[in-house]
Amino acid sequence: MIRDVNRYAFINAKLRARLSKMLTDTFFDQILRTKTLSEAMAILKNTSFTVMLETYEKTGDLKMAEKELLEQEIGLFVEIRKYLKGDNWHIVTALLIRFEIDNLKNAIRLFFDKTIRSRSIMDLGSYLITDTIVHDIPYVRILNAESFNEIESYLSDTPYVKIISDTKPFVEQKKSLFDLEIELDLFYYRNLLEKLGKLSGRDRNNADRLVGVEIDLQNIVWLIRFRDFYKFPPERAMRYLIARGYNLKKDTLEKAYAGSDIFVLLKPVLGSNYSGLSTLLAAHENRQISRLVILEQILEKVLFMEVKRILSGYPFTIGIILCYFILKSNEMRKIKTILNANKYKIASERVRGII
């Protein structure tokens, strides 16, 4: 107990203070009603997204504002990590790897556009984060690279080198980054699960539930992509799924992918664990839109129910860090979606449906 307090009291206070500043539904409602990007940005004044407004007012550049925001969030996690040691330090590092992998994927995409697709990448390199997140990666050199071999050499001191060398033949042959990107994503989850595996007691339980539900969600998002965009056969789709989901085990996902009634499969799982969701499932049963998409929305609700459960429970666990990570990522995603929709004049009703 005292050990928990020593370990988490400061982080808990810091993150809860930040959580209290998270944007409310009313705020999102308000920002969704704005007519121009400038108006939407103006609403961000005095919120944790002020940095976006400041950058936008100086540059008029939404992408630069997004970059500044991301840097601010990475900075927070790096700061949090300073107050931790041992397993917890490794877990926050594993969470930071999410940002690093996204940045690395962006750098490789730009290299790919320039080298393979012969597209101008103009100033896009400026939107990459060039500071070290976890590993020392020379992003500018990656942009300037002439081949995958060169990229491989730049990543030689990182865990990503193996992924690059394993997927290089597929990337070059298919002229697609799919295998590389999905392997990087899988690495993130494998690495995070490995670090979480070292926890015990309440920490382990909270981490398993939260990350497990997030994995459920990620698996479903991927299944939708595999089926609707890539038209993968079931065995190939199953190969990419992340193990250790919380509510959706492999056989359930397999049946869902094959077209079985996902609601029938889910009812016993979700109904017993999350009161209120059965009604939600029933409400969707007769709708014609893709059931996997509905499932994604339901799992998102499950994730937030888990977050709420942890936040209202015993405060001194790793749960607070994971909850913050999940909530903040979600909040950032929503804001970015709304701002981009505003920029490209997408109707707010359409945006409301996806955030």
Place this chain on the structure above:
Amino acid sequence: MFSRAMIRLFGIVIERDADALTRVLLRQGVLHMVEMANLNESLIEHLMDVQPQVSRTKATETRKRIDHLLASIGITPAIPENVKIQALDESVIDGHNAFIDKITRDVENIRTRQQMVHREILKFKDIQNQVQLYGLQINPQALKSRHSFINLNVGRVTKSHLPEFENKLKEFPAVILTIGEEDEYVFLLLISIKRDWELIQNILTQVGWQSVELPDQLDHHRGDIIGDIEEKLAYLNGELEKLEEEAHSRIVRDEKQLTEFWIRLRTFELFCRVQAYFKKSKRTVLFTGWLPLAKKDVLEEEIYKATNNNCYLEWLPASKPFVLVQDNDTAPTQLSNPKLFEPFQMLVTNYGIPQYGTIDPTPVVVLTYLSMFGLMFADAGQGLVIALAGFLGRKISKFKKLATLLIWCGFSATVFGILFGSYFGMPWFRPVWLDFHGIVTGHVSAEGGMNGIFDILKITVIFGISVIGLGLAFNWINLIRRRKWFELLLDRGGFLGGWVYAAGIYTAWYLVDHDYRSLPPTFSLVGLLGLPALLFFLKEPLHFFSRGKKFYAMKLVDFIMEWIVELLEVFSGYLSNTLSFMRVAGLGIAHVSLMMAFSTIARMLSGPDGGFSVWAILVFIFGNILVILLEGLSAGIQALRLNYYEFFTKFFHGTGRLFSPISLKTKD
């Protein structure tokens, strides 16, 4: 000490006078409107809500759009007192929206231009970064090396192709330098990034670029290139700033108009908000609410005037129930403290709003909070620093109340510092009352009366007893005013609780006075503590039977259990509440000790002649800063904690609601 006396107004006016009534209510701004409820069936059939002709939501949304625009140029508008209060029609709001649309479109266009300039900047910065990363290897041999990421090309294009060339290259991070002219040709040095070379080559072909041998003496251009990039960046940054200013000016240009619209919309919103509380029949409008008794005459006169006496007004005292509102609609609380006490009122309302008719502890909190802070942080020098920080805070920060609290705390620390003889942690002058330093170091003579740590503890315990006693007295006053006789007699915060507390203090005093060897005589103890303990047993049964409930045997066990728990809570609660005040002494001692430690370190770093060295001064300053920050915060929090948990819990329930009339100054 008590909140302002309130009175309820119930009124009926003719429907055509509803707008005039609304204007009076808004201008006077003294009526805390209340929703009418509990309407019986016959009334519900005839009464309905007053619906404005224009959607209030639409007005609010439009006003918020203006809010954001004005906030971006640092303006917070307010409604002037002489504003014309009127209803709006839909077309006016549409017109305002069209006006805002035009401004935001213009701002958006400026932002797009800003983005273009910014992307230009990024391109040049990209080249600059590449140069910094790899170095500008300008000699031809080095440039041919595969490790260079910059392409340097010398060539010529016709003068007529130059603008096209420059235009096409805009998409790339590239620099063109003119190095000479000959007939219709212009000789150029093109610097680009190797990764774009394939695409740039296409452009070169399109503009008829003819390569020329890279001259060996090109090295002198190195400075030109870097200088040229920097020059361009400086120019573009200037442009970016100009555009930012332009966007700002675009809003400023229409500031007056926007403010005017804002006032019109905001007034209309408030107008609708007042009317949302009205109920109307075919010909009349009904309303009700609370107002301070002192404002009754003025409001009454204004309503009569606005309605040409065609109205019915009924005034009901706060104690009288009213059938047309929710049962729990008690009078709101309007605190009336001097402006100087605002920071302390903030501390009180942060805990809760006093119930109407009960004591508002703000003036007492001024004394208790400041005494506690001063006792814990008694230093005249550091106190003045805190007060100065408060004055500065009031000037530059938006947290004015907090800054004012700092000023108060600073002065309290100064006064106690003078009483205890502490100046920046040093006993530079004789203490007026208590030699705190001497006591902590053990260097004080017995003649002074107080010469040990226990004496300091004794002061704080007596202080604690006074605060708790005051809390109990306040509770009794509140209970008498609310006619809660049962709680007044038998509650642990009532007379019986006070009896136990007083008896406990006497017993403890007796014990200490007899060198911890004997307690008061048994018959005294029975009378002082035993009797009230037995009387506590009556509380639950009396409460139970007064509600007319049926008794059963097992209920007796409940009574006994509740009695035991109550006794434990009373005895242990009062004991811990009182001892809790010893933290005041603890923090005071810690403050002196910390400063002594820093002063000792500073002395150790002094020069051989005993004079202060630079290091000694630095340590002394650092120590003072650290103590001001840490101890100041700690004393502030502990003083608040003692007020909240040891004082307020005795009498303050915080279940009241703040008097919030709708007026032209209403903020939310």
